[in-house]
Amino acid sequence: MYFVYILYSTSADTxxxxxxxxxxxxxxxxxxxxxPSTRRYAPWILLWSTSKNSRNEAVRLELKLKNLSRKRKISFMLRYAAGISSPDELKLLLQLSGC
Structure with missing residues (x-):
């Protein structure tokens, strides 16, 4: 089992x-x-994740998500809210979306 995840850095707003x-x-x-790629923006909050049956499926979804704009990433996470890690993260996403 593999996981695709989206983290958020409050210090870098990314x-x-x-x-x-x-x-x-x-x-x-x-x-x-x-x-190395995330070191300077720690700490990170796990906002969203989902499981995939194979590494190939996980990599494909990861690449699609990496190519989304910030606004579309937020919309994606809200659309697939079952993957949001907690009510606090949902609240944070709603704030980031401007709702």
């Missing part, structure tokens, strides 16, 4: 999209500044 086979371990690596 999103990060990735995939992994161990979501909690990966989030810990991002927040421990062990990932």
């Amino acid at each position: 999103f990060y999209v990735g995939h992994t086979d161990d979501l909690l371990k990966r989030l810990n690596r991002h927040n421990s500044k062990l990932e």
Whole structure:
């Protein structure tokens, strides 16, 4: 099982999209500044995630999400709200969307 996820950095007001086979371990690596691409924007909040049966499916969705604008990423997460990690993250997404 693989996961596609979207993180949010409040310090940089930016999103990060990735995939992994161990979501909690990966989030810990991002927040421990062990990932070069996200190190300077820690801490990260897990906003949204979904599971996929294969790595190939996860990579395809990750690439599609990475190519979305900020506004479309937010719309996507709100449309597929079952993947939002908690009510607090839903509230944050609604604030980011301007609703």
